[in-house]
Amino acid sequence: MRVSIDFGPARGWRSFSAVSYRCACAWLLGTILGTTRPAPVALAADPAKVDFNFQIRPLLSDRCFKCHGPDEKARKAKLRLDLREGILKELEDGWAVVKPGNPAKSEMVRRIFATDEDDLMPPAKSNLKLSVAEKELLKGFT
Numbered sequence: 148m149r150v151s152i153d154f155g156p157a158r159g160w161r162s163f164s165a166v167s168y169r170c171a172c173a174w175l176l177g178t179i180l181g182t183t184r185p186a187p188v189a190l191a192a193d194p195a196k197v198d199f200n201f202q203i204r205p206l207l208s209d210r211c212f213k214c215h216g217p218d219e220k221a222r223k224a225k226l227r228l229d230l231r232e233g234i235l236k237e238l239e240d241g242w243a244v245v246k247p248g249n250p251a252k253s254e255m256v257r258r259i260f261a262t263d264e265d266d267l268m269p270p271a272k273s274n275l276k277l278s279v280a281e282k283e284l285l286k287g288f289t
């Protein structure tokens with residue numbers, strides 16, 4: 148049997164109202180519990196979201212900027228990880244350095260988890276390393 152649900156032309160509106168209904172619930176609950184602050188609904192919706200400025204940037208700064216930072220002379224692969232444009236830089240075949248929402252197409256993720264020493268970032272001979280938890284953190288940020 149084929150089950151078909153006809154969302155019709157009202158679909159966008161319906162899903163919108165479903166979302167705001169949920170937000171309203173969260174807001175109400177927050178008000179009752181006294182935890183609601185006027186600011187970020189988006190953050191409240193995803194408390195597990197990794198914070199770029201506090202968690203990611205310091206890590207990149209420590210392990211990557213030596214070769215992918217502000218110092219032009221030391222910069223490798225013309226890649227800057229201190230700038231948003233560099234982090235989001237598009238590569239070939241639909242890949243990007245970091246492809247938001249798609250770690251499978253994020254070269255950064257491929258590089259930090261690489262088992263081939265030629266691909267691994269930071270390079271083994273740099274004596275810089277990422278722990279498994281740090282790799283997962285970076286992956287979670289994509």
Ligand code: HEC
Nearest residue numbers: 210211213214223224226244254255258265268269270273
């Ligand atoms: C000691 C220097 C050094 C450090 C530190 C380093 N890299 Fe690299 N990186 C390189 C070099 C050299 C290349 C170019 C050769 C290659 O592709 O392997 C490169 C290439 C890359 C590329 C590929 C860029 C492209 O255009 O395809 C990515 C992504 C990358 N690095 C990410 C990182 C990340 C993330 C870190 C920190 C966790 C890091 N690198 C730390 C030297 C470094």
